[in-house]
Amino acid sequence: MWGKGRTMNQPGWLFLSVSEGVELALPSTSVHRVVDRASQEFGGYRAEAVDLAAFLGVRSDPSLPMVIVVLQSGAAWLAGDAALQQEREALTYLSVRPEYLRSAPAWCRGVLRDSRHWAYVVEEAAIA
C-alpha cells in the first residue's frame, strides 16, 4: 500500500506490526514517511534504524515484509509492516500505568483497541 516510499499526509494512526502478537500505534502526524524493503533507500536507513523487535525483546515475524518508518524527528524505526487506520471504526484508548512496565521511561502509554487491533501507543522519545 505504500509504494516504495510514501510521505504521510493523512491524520490518524499508523499501526506497526512488530511480532506475531505485538502491534504498535503511532500518530501519523509523527511520521514523515514509510520506506518499503524494495526501495533503494531502505539500505541507507537500515544501519541507523532502531529495530523495534530487538528493542522490545520480541521475536520478529519473518513472514512480514519489513519497512523503515522515518519519523518527523529524523529517527528511523525498523518494523515488520505498517498500515494506516483506514476504516471509520471507533478506536478505544485505554491507559497503561507506568508500574506495569520495567523500562524507564515507559515506552508505551496506552492501548488502542477495536475489533481488529490491540496496539500499544508508543512514547516516541523512549524508543532510541
Add this chain to the structure above:
Amino acid sequence: MPEGTYLVMETGGRPFAIPAGAVEALRSWEDLRELPLGSAWLQGLLEGEGEVVPVLNSPWLGDRGGGPREVVALVHAHGVRLAIPGDHPRLCAADAEGPLSEEASGPWTGTLRLGAESVACLDPGKLYLELGLH
C-alpha cells in the same frame, strides 16, 4: 457470594484460594495480551470493564514452571483490578480458617480447610500493596 466461600485454583499443581467476594469474573487465558518489557511480576494484560487489567505471572505465586494456565480470575479490591492465573477453578466453602505457617509471607493470609485439603489463601488487598499498585 456467601461469606466463607472461596475460588480455589491451582498453579503448578498446588491449590490456592481467593475470597469469592473479591472475584469479578473468570476469563480465558486466550484473552491475555503480551506486554513487551513488562514488570517482573506481570504475565500480560487484558481488558476488563473498559480498562487495562494487569495479569500476575505464575512464578510470582510460587510456581516456577510458569507457562499458560486455563483461566485468569479478575479480582477487585481497593479500587484496583488485577487478574490471577490458575487451573481447575472451582468454588468451595471453607470448613475452617487457620493461621499461616511461619514461612509464608506477602499476600498469603492464612490456610483454609477444604475437606481433606489445606489451602493457602490469597488476600488481594495485600497483593496490591506487594506490587506497589495501591
